Amino acid sequence: MKKMFATLAIAGSFTFAAETCSANTIIEKFSTDPALDGWQVFGDTNLFQWDSANQNLAVTWDSSQTNSYFYKSLGRTFTKADSFCVAFDLNLADASAVGYFQLAVGLCNFAEAASTNFSRANFNSPDLFEFDYYPDGPDSFGPSIDATLIDSANNVYFAFDDTKPMLTNTTYRVVLIHRAGESAISGEVFTNGRPFTKFPVAENYGAGDFNLDTLAICNYTTLDDTYGDLLLAHGTVDNLTFASPLPIGAIQATAPGTVQFKSDINWLYTLQRTADFQTWTNVSPATSGNGTNLFLQDPNPPSDKSFYRVETGLP
Numbered sequence: 001m002k003k004m005f006a007t008l009a010i011a012g013s014f015t016f017a018a019e020t021c022s023a024n025t026i027i028e029k030f031s032t033d034p035a036l037d038g039w040q041v042f043g044d045t046n047l048f049q050w051d052s053a054n055q056n057l058a059v060t061w062d063s064s065q066t067n068s069y070f071y072k073s074l075g076r077t078f079t080k081a082d083s084f085c086v087a088f089d090l091n092l093a094d095a096s097a098v099g100y101f102q103l104a105v106g107l108c109n110f111a112e113a114a115s116t117n118f119s120r121a122n123f124n125s126p127d128l129f130e131f132d133y134y135p136d137g138p139d140s141f142g143p144s145i146d147a148t149l150i151d152s153a154n155n156v157y158f159a160f161d162d163t164k165p166m167l168t169n170t171t172y173r174v175v176l177i178h179r180a181g182e183s184a185i186s187g188e189v190f191t192n193g194r195p196f197t198k199f200p201v202a203e204n205y206g207a208g209d210f211n212l213d214t215l216a217i218c219n220y221t222t223l224d225d226t227y228g229d230l231l232l233a234h235g236t237v238d239n240l241t242f243a244s245p246l247p248i249g250a251i252q253a254t255a256p257g258t259v260q261f262k263s264d265i266n267w268l269y270t271l272q273r274t275a276d277f278q279t280w281t282n283v284s285p286a287t288s289g290n291g292t293n294l295f296l297q298d299p300n301p302p303s304d305k306s307f308y309r310v311e312t313g314l315p
Contacts, residue, residue: 024075027239047068070217073214085242086176090172091238092233096137100227145161145189149178159199159202164196183208243266245264247267260293263289265291270296
């Protein structure tokens with residue numbers, strides 16, 4: 001099972017707002033040729049290669065090339081009014097930068113991202129919701145791990161962690177979340193099933209509404225960069241997922257050790273318990289969502305206070 005993210009329910013009092021829009025889910029495991037499932041390449045096709053043996057996508061992020069995208073349409077446009085999430089596995093073989101420039105995976109407005117005046121290097125890049133990694137290197141200002149939201153007017157909200165470089169040959173699970181009505185992006189990065197960072201620092205330059213219609217792995221160019229920035233990185237992307245609404249609705253405690261929430265048929269749900277927030281124990285089997293209210297129960301809830309969360313995962 002590929003883990004997605006965990007939502008906490010502390011004594012049954014922590015909840016998400018319930019979702020009412022119809023489900024929209026993309027799950028790409030790269031077990032078969034993604035071109036057969038609607039994925040396309042814009043720009044340099046050599047930057048994205050499906051690895052049939054390892055069942056992942058080999059990616060080169062090379063800023064000396066043009067803006068290029070491995071992408072798939074979401075089928076509709078998502079705005080500030082929608083809740084959604086993006087998740088994927090990232091494993092870097094190498095990554096180096098001159099100056100300050102990023103590799104990226106996330107959501108974009110394809111017509112804008114493919115236009116000739118779109119430039120991440122020169123801060124003309126509206127309608128983005130993405131994970132960015134700015135690697136270290138000679139004369140670099142990195143490393144920095146960022147979650148970036150840019151609205152239709154090119155205003156930015158981003159959260160970042162510049163204390164933890166991403167190690168090579170290590171698989172990171174990246175999760176990005178947008179909650180309906182917010183001009184913000186949040187998320188978390190995991191490695192070996194444990195939290196790596198939650199983007200502890202946030203900056204808001206007035207981000208407002210946005211229009212996003214495409215899930216993409218993004219190679220941004222610095223051919224038009226006046227600052228001399230460069231980026232070269234190689235790695236793989238796997239288990240790339242988009243979901244709207246969020247895979248879990250409002251969580252309610254209906255009895256000691258029992259929770260109820262609105263579920264999605266594309267996901268598996270596991271109830272977990274902890275006493276110290278350091279070690280979590282599965283107390284229910286992974287259960288398929290039913291598209292409506294799902295109950296999960298701890299068969300042996302402790303007599304003293306305990307804390308629960310629901311972990312969502314891909315079958």
